[in-house]
Amino acid sequence: MKTRKRLIALFLLPASLVYLAFFLLPAVWAFYYSFFDWSGFGLNMKFWGVKNYIELFRDPIFRLSLRNTLFILVVGGITVFALAFLLTVLVNSGVKGKKFFRAMIFLPNVIATIALTTLWAFIYNPSFGVLNSFFRVIGWEAGAKFTFTSMDHIFYAMLVALIWIEVGFFLVLLMAGMDKIPAEYYEAAKIEGANQWQMFKGITVPLLWDVISVGTVLWSIFALKVFEFPYAFSQIQPPTTIYTVAMYLYIEGFGKRDPIYRLGYATAIGVVLLLCVVVIVLLLRRLMRREVIQY
Amino acid sequence: MSAEPVVSTQSHLGLRRMDLVKKWAGHIPAYLILGLWSLFTLFIILWIMLSSLKSTRELFADVWALPGKLHFENYVKALFAADLELYFLNSLAVVLTSVVVILALSAPASYILSRKKFKGSNLITLLFIAGIGIPFPLLFIPLFVILTGLAINNTLIGLGVLFVALSLPFTVYMLTSFFGSLPVELEEAAIIDGASDFQVFFRVMLPLALPGLITAAIFNFIGLWNEYQLALVFLNNPNLSTLSLGLYSLSNGMEYTGDWAGLLAGVVIVMIPTIILYVVLSEKMISGITMGAVKA
Numbered sequence: 001m002k003t004r005k006r007l008i009a010l011f012l013l014p015a016s017l018v019y020l021a022f023f024l025l026p027a028v029w030a031f032y033y034s035f036f037d038w039s040g041f042g043l044n045m046k047f048w049g050v051k052n053y054i055e056l057f058r059d060p061i062f063r064l065s066l067r068n069t070l071f072i073l074v075v076g077g078i079t080v081f082a083l084a085f086l087l088t089v090l091v092n093s094g095v096k097g098k099k100f101f102r103a104m105i106f107l108p109n110v111i112a113t114i115a116l117t118t119l120w121a122f123i124y125n126p127s128f129g130v131l132n133s134f135f136r137v138i139g140w141e142a143g144a145k146f147t148f149t150s151m152d153h154i155f156y157a158m159l160v161a162l163i164w165i166e167v168g169f170f171l172v173l174l175m176a177g178m179d180k181i182p183a184e185y186y187e188a189a190k191i192e193g194a195n196q197w198q199m200f201k202g203i204t205v206p207l208l209w210d211v212i213s214v215g216t217v218l219w220s221i222f223a224l225k226v227f228e229f230p231y232a233f234s235q236i237q238p239p240t241t242i243y244t245v246a247m248y249l250y251i252e253g254f255g256k257r258d259p260i261y262r263l264g265y266a267t268a269i270g271v272v273l274l275l276c277v278v279v280i281v282l283l284l285r286r287l288m289r290r291e292v293i294q295y
Numbered sequence: 296m297s298a299e300p301v302v303s304t305q306s307h308l309g310l311r312r313m314d315l316v317k318k319w320a321g322h323i324p325a326y327l328i329l330g331l332w333s334l335f336t337l338f339i340i341l342w343i344m345l346s347s348l349k350s351t352r353e354l355f356a357d358v359w360a361l362p363g364k365l366h367f368e369n370y371v372k373a374l375f376a377a378d379l380e381l382y383f384l385n386s387l388a389v390v391l392t393s394v395v396v397i398l399a400l401s402a403p404a405s406y407i408l409s410r411k412k413f414k415g416s417n418l419i420t421l422l423f424i425a426g427i428g429i430p431f432p433l434l435f436i437p438l439f440v441i442l443t444g445l446a447i448n449n450t451l452i453g454l455g456v457l458f459v460a461l462s463l464p465f466t467v468y469m470l471t472s473f474f475g476s477l478p479v480e481l482e483e484a485a486i487i488d489g490a491s492d493f494q495v496f497f498r499v500m501l502p503l504a505l506p507g508l509i510t511a512a513i514f515n516f517i518g519l520w521n522e523y524q525l526a527l528v529f530l531n532n533p534n535l536s537t538l539s540l541g542l543y544s545l546s547n548g549m550e551y552t553g554d555w556a557g558l559l560a561g562v563v564i565v566m567i568p569t570i571i572l573y574v575v576l577s578e579k580m581i582s583g584i585t586m587g588a589v590k591a
Contacts, residue, residue, distance in 0.1 A: 007492045008411060011403035012419070015463060018400060019423065022460030026437035027429050033436055087332065090325040103577045104333035107340075110573045110580070112521040114542045115562040119339055128358045169584065176585035225430035228524050236547045246432045253436060254528055263436050270433030277428050 027274070034268035040261050052268035062269065065243040068155055072162070072244065073223040073280070079163050080219065081212075084170035089200065091171070092178055102175060106168035117232040120161045124148040155242045158233045165229070166222070170215055177211030178204065213288040220280050224273060245273050343566070347559035354555055369560035373545075379561055381534065382541035389451045389537065390519045393458035394512050397466055400459065402508060405470035406500055410482070420471060426464030434461075435528055442529065449531050457529060458519050466511050469586045473507030474500070510583040513576055517569045538565050 037048040056062050091101050108116060123130050126147045135143030148157040181203065189199050205212070227246035234242045243251075253266030346354055347369055349362040374380040408420045438457065439448065447453035477500070485499045501508075523539035530536060536544065542561050549558060573580060 003492060004411070008407055008413060011407045011496075015400040015404035015467070016419065018456075018460050019426070019463045022438065022441070022456060023426055023429070023434065023463065024422065026434040026441060029437040029440075030433050087329065090329055093322065093325050095322050095325050095329065099578075101329045101333055102581070103573075104336055105329075106577075106581060107336050107570075107573065110517050110521075110569045111340075112523075112539050112542070112562075112565045112569070114523065114539055114546060115343070115566050118546055118558060118562050119343060122342075122358060125358075128355065130359070133359075172581050172584050176582075221428050221430075225432065227432065228522070232523070232543060232546070235549075246430065249432045250435070250524075250528070267433070267436050270430065270435070273430045274433050277430060281428060 030267050030270055030274075033264055034271045036264040038262070038264040040263070045264070048264060052265050053272075055265070056268055056272065061240050061243065062245075062248060064240055065245045065248040066272075068241075068243060069224060069226070069245045069276075071155075072159060072226060073220060076159055076163055076166075076223060077216070077219050080166050080170055081215070083163070083167045084174055087167065087171050088174040088178060089196075089204075091175065102172065105171050108165040109168050113228045114232050116161070116165065117229065120157075120233065121149075121235075124157055151239045151241050154234060154239060155230075158230050158242060161233070162226070162229050166219075170219070173211060173215050173218075174208065177208045181207045209288070209290055213284070216284050216288065217281055220284060221277055224277050224280070245269060245276075249273070340566075340570075343559055343562055347556065347563045349556055351554060351556040354559075366556065369556045370564070372554070373557045373560040373564060377541075377545055377557060377561065378533075378536075379538065379541055379545075379564055382536045382538040383564065385451060385535060386520060386538040389455045389458065390516060393455045393462070393519055394515050396455070396459050397462050397515055398508055398512060401463060401466040401470055401511070402501070402504065403496070405467050406474050406496060406504075408467070409471040409474040410500075420467075423464050423467040426461075427468060429464075431461060431524070439529070448529060449535070451530075451535055454526060454529055454535075454537070457525050458522075461525070462515050462519070466515060469511050469514070469583060470504070470507060473586055474504060477503050506579070507586065509576075510579045510586060513572060513580050514583040517572065517580070520569055521565075 033045075034052055035048055035050070036045040037051070038045040087101075087105060091098050091105075095101070122128075126132055126149070129148075131148065132144055132146070135146070147153065185203050185207075186199055189203060194202065225246050226244050227250065230242055230244050231238065231247050231250070238247065238251075249266050249269040252262050252269065254261065342359075345362055346358070348365045348367065350366050350369075353360070353363060374383075404423075408416055408423075442448035442453045442456075445453075447456065481499050481503065482495055485495045490498065521539055523537070523543050526537045526540035527543065530540065533544070542558075542565050545558055545561050549555065
């Protein structure tokens with residue numbers, strides 16, 4: 001018994017201590033900071049109560065960032081899942097080179113964000129980019145003059161690229177789940193005369209429900225904290241129209257041109273972000289709770 | 296070939312061919328969509344690689360043309376004039392060390408959490424997994440204070456500590472489910488043979504878990520190699536930059552330097568290690584995603 005305790009301590013403590021000191025405690029500590037007005041490291045903190053939070057909900061830039069983030073979460077999420085499902089069904093429809101297609105569709109996920117944003121900068125470039133050149137060739141004037149990276153469009157242009165990357169991740173997830181559905185189910189359904197859509201609705205979705213619900217949770221967490229891709233996509237000074245909550249937090253806390261940082265305010269943004277994650281994950285768990293089908 | 300039964304007559308063959316044609320025709324939309332999607336990705340990667348060998352002038356004269364002469368000096372410039380060689384070494388050092396430490400910490404912890412349940416072990420597992428849902432940006436300011444207090448802010452060691460801490464939740468999540476899926480018989484046999492707990496772990500469980508550990512290592516390597524957010528927040532000294540961060544600065548400097556060819560060479564330099572890993576080990580990498588999410 002004694003050796004067992006020693007084993008547990010020796011094996012579990014190092015990871016737990018690092019995790020506690022550099023993850024869990026800072027997370028709790030963040031709540032404390034969010035009640036202060038604090039304009040820089042080494043400067044005095046002023047207790048501020050909930051003023052940061054009150055200001056946050058009146059801050060038009062914060063509202064815009066929140067709107068953008070929720071747009072990525074919902075509209076981006078639906079698109080990613082629809083495409084991932086479509087491609088999964090196609091890859092599994094008996095075509096040759098299943099593993100090749102899966103590997104290709106997943107590929108953007110292993111490439112550095114900066115590499116991807118540089119590339120999309122060339123795709124969207126108004127003077128020599130592939131899209132505008134293409135529209136020019138087919139003689140579509142309005143299309144040829146369209147600026148994908150203007151203030152009004154940059155967010156949507158970014159989202160398209162982001163979706164292209166993320167589809168691969170969820171394709172892999174769905175494919176793994178689908179591989180475990182016994183082929184006999186589909187054969188039996190075919191004998192009964194079911195069509196593709198009926199099989200998808202009657203077999204695939206119910207048996208994949210576990211994977212789908214894990215997938216939606218993973219997507220929500222990803223979407224709520226998305227920073228790297230939109231931030232690099234918009235180069236040095238991103239227009240506020242592309243802000244996500246995590247971008248606004250970073251810019252308020254660290255990334256301003258003029259070094260007037262608002263550390264308490266930035267942390268309050270982080271707290272709201274965490275609350276969003278908690279609420280949305282709990283909501284999803286409730287909405288998606290179904291009897292798990294054992295097979 | 297000769298084993299083919301002789302009974303198959305002409306009409307049989309004709310029918311079979313019809314079926315094949317029909318089967319193929321049915322697959323055309325699938326091949327078309329999957330083919331276009333894959334081609335787009337492939338095209339993009341080849342385009343970056345080819346363009347990185349053009350001069351900036353050639354690049355802007357016609358972005359989609361093939362390079363006339365191969366300008367390998369773009370790479371020399373990116374590596375030595377833009378210091379990417381230094382950043383490459385920084386990244387290699389901090390990422391490799393972090394991956395080793397992540398595994399050294401998470402493998403034993405995951406083993407305990409999945410195989411040696413005790414009172415409160417489920418709560419600890421839950422706390423680890425909850426970390427997946429905590430958005431990193433929330434931690435930035437407290438972490439800044441902690442790292443400054445420990446005098447490791449703005450150092451590669453400090454960045455490495457964060458890499459390790461922030462990678463623990465997903466790695467523990469992956470490895471607990473992997474250890475959980477291993478058969479108990481070997482473990483039991485070793486205990487009956489009188490092996491100590493430590494011997495069971497190091498001689499029996501660790502070798503069995505090797506595929507899972509390799510997957511976790513690749514997964515973390517690629518993620519940390521590509522990440523630039525933590526480096527952006529916690530590193531201010533340009534000499535300490537990681538490769539991703541260095542490339543980010545390079546791309547931001549574009550409006551002043553205009554050296555697009557050099558930037559594209561930098562992009563290739565940052566992409567190559569992960570793409571090679573992926574080409575060699577894509578199955579392992581892909582299985583990593585599903586290790587935790589899809590129960591075996």
